[in-house]
Amino acid sequence: MKSSLLVFVLLAVAFCEVKANPPGHLKPLGGHRDPTGEILVMRNFPSPWVFHEEFVKKSQPLVMRKVLEKDNIPAYQLWTDKYLRENFGNIQVEIELNKKENRTSGLYQNMTMSKFVHDYQTENMYQVFELTPEMKKDFNLPLSLQCGGFQNFLFAMIMWFSSGDTKSHLHYDSLDNMNCLLDGEKEFIFFDKKYLHSVREKGWNSKGGYSTVDVESVDMIKFPQLQNIPYNRITISKGDCLFIPYKWSHYVHSKPGRNLAVNFWFHHLPWFNSSDPDCEGLDPYQNSSVPLSTLKQTDDIVETRMMFLELFEDVRSFYKGSFSEYMEREIPSIKLEDVECLDEVFSFIDKDGNKVLSWDELFSMDIRAAIDKYPKVFGQIYSYITGDNISFEKKKNQDIEISGDKDLGDLVVKNSDSIQDEDQRSQGDRPSPVKTPDDLEKKKLIKMEDDGNLVMEEEPLRSPHEEL
Structure with missing residues (x-):
């Protein structure tokens, strides 16, 4: 009887330990x-x-x-x-x-x-x-x-x-x-x-x-x-x-x-x-x-641009309507009342005015000027990307700081007092132009009417010797 009781106690203790x-x-x-x-x-x-x-x-x-x-x-x-x-x-x-x-x-x-x-x-x-x-x-x-x-x-x-x-x-x-x-x-x-x-x-x-x-x-x-x-x-x-x-x-x-x-x-x-x-x-x-x-x-401008571009890694290009829809879907803090501002951001990036955003335009956009012109929407974007509450409120003669991970350093974006228009910046300060793989076919993507659909460009063909 005592031995059976001892076995029961030991099993109970073992069960509790496993559970705990x-x-x-x-x-x-x-x-x-x-x-x-x-x-x-x-x-x-x-x-x-x-x-x-x-x-x-x-x-x-x-x-x-x-x-x-x-x-x-x-x-x-x-x-x-x-x-x-x-x-x-x-x-x-x-x-x-x-x-x-x-x-x-x-x-x-x-x-x-x-x-x-x-x-x-x-x-x-x-x-x-x-x-x-x-x-x-x-x-x-x-x-x-x-x-x-x-x-x-x-x-x-x-x-x-x-x-x-x-x-x-x-x-x-x-x-x-x-x-x-x-x-x-x-x-x-x-x-x-x-x-x-x-x-x-x-x-x-x-x-x-x-x-x-x-x-x-x-x-x-x-x-x-x-x-x-x-x-x-x-x-x-x-x-x-x-x-x-x-x-x-x-x-x-x-x-x-x-x-x-x-x-x-x-x-x-x-x-x-x-x-x-x-x-x-x-x-x-x-x-x-x-x-x-x-x-x-x-430099710090490239850092900031690349953080922004993280949002679009699976998208090849945008029509105007699909851009705002995509941003609303991806970033919960962006509401219906922000759509008009998003349309303005689209037009700001769309330098050639063809109503299609391509990667060469995204890579070459003046991110400092965009943040200064649309501080609210970019604050929402960067808060979503970094997980921190970020505000781009204008403070005269002060810089706007975007804090990154400690081990990567801080990213700093200058305020409007130090911003010049993209066309006024020296050629050496501009990013190198980036072409999409199917530039020759780009005209096929351009529709002057806005049908609100994402445009997915074809991926480049593999070279026959590029095998895994």
């Missing part, structure tokens, strides 16, 4: 279930067009195995500790004094590259540092980013350097990026961007763009939304590059041992410019040949 502790509770992130799905793997950099159409546009991560071993990336062979010390030893680099990321601690300091190389193997720190012009001379732009618009919208090239065993927050990035590993091994846990709302539901730091969950010991009671979200797990090693689509939540664990990576941040490119002269004659099987030192990084 959901799967993955107090285990490392990913301990709640087995990974699902697959991440595609290639043995070379895909051509820019294939990269855009199959991975960027479809928001599909991609692993490129051992591409640095056979590609023209001098740093892959050169950047030993000795080389970094002898060639860049006097450069001031930024160091975080903790191997587990903590964006609220403020434990940052600067030191020379030489001192870091001397100390990093024995000290609890890692380096996060934007490549200098001198360092860029040792790097060529990966083939996949060499044309079509990618090369014009690079945000930054960041170096990550440690003795390994570093752990990031669970976070997402507002930019696409390609992470190339020159040494070491990294493990990534990915949550598809379609689960972003669930990831952000509890414990999300909106200003920092990360979850406050402890990635080494997940409290599934405090973060119940993580219990059922499927995820992907991938490990990359020396010589590999990984494409991380924007808005995919992810956690990165650099394995113990020397760990050196450079990632290329670039704005999400909603439309591939197949008429780009840089694409002419590009062989998808050639090595990377564009030195980073020859490229110009984007």
Whole structure:
């Protein structure tokens, strides 16, 4: 009788523990279930067009195995500790004094590259540092980013350097990026961007763009939304590059041992410019040949425009009526009374007056003047994009600030006192004209009457040698 009672008590306790502790509770992130799905793997950099159409546009991560071993990336062979010390030893680099990321601690300091190389193997720190012009001379732009618009919208090239065993927050990035590993091994846990709302539901730091969950010991009671979200797990090693689509939540664990990576941040490119002269004659099987030192990084105006263009990534062009309908449907805060203003915004962007908005017009619009002229509607647009309440109220002699993710810096848009009309700006300040793939057929899209339907232009034909 006593033994039966003891068994009953033990079973009851076990049942209560199971009920109280959901799967993955107090285990490392990913301990709640087995990974699902697959991440595609290639043995070379895909051509820019294939990269855009199959991975960027479809928001599909991609692993490129051992591409640095056979590609023209001098740093892959050169950047030993000795080389970094002898060639860049006097450069001031930024160091975080903790191997587990903590964006609220403020434990940052600067030191020379030489001192870091001397100390990093024995000290609890890692380096996060934007490549200098001198360092860029040792790097060529990966083939996949060499044309079509990618090369014009690079945000930054960041170096990550440690003795390994570093752990990031669970976070997402507002930019696409390609992470190339020159040494070491990294493990990534990915949550598809379609689960972003669930990831952000509890414990999300909106200003920092990360979850406050402890990635080494997940409290599934405090973060119940993580219990059922499927995820992907991938490990990359020396010589590999990984494409991380924007808005995919992810956690990165650099394995113990020397760990050196450079990632290329670039704005999400909603439309591939197949008429780009840089694409002419590009062989998808050639090595990377564009030195980073020859490229110009984007300025704050490009940043702001690209945020705006995120709204239209799946749309080829608009008629006037369909533009306002689309904006009403996509942005809940826009009401019926805003339609007249949206029609004015359409006409502002439609420079040639043909009642069709094309990507060359969207890419070349004067975003500063548009925000100044229509502050209410653009405030609603940017509040929707960023998740923060943003106002473009005019303040004389002051700038209007748009706050981005902490790790991407702040985007600043000048107020009207400093704005000049697009036609008065110097040619050097204007974006390069962007052509759609079927410019020769564009006349077929133009209808002077407004029928209120979206216009979907045909996608460019694949080149026969551009195969996955």
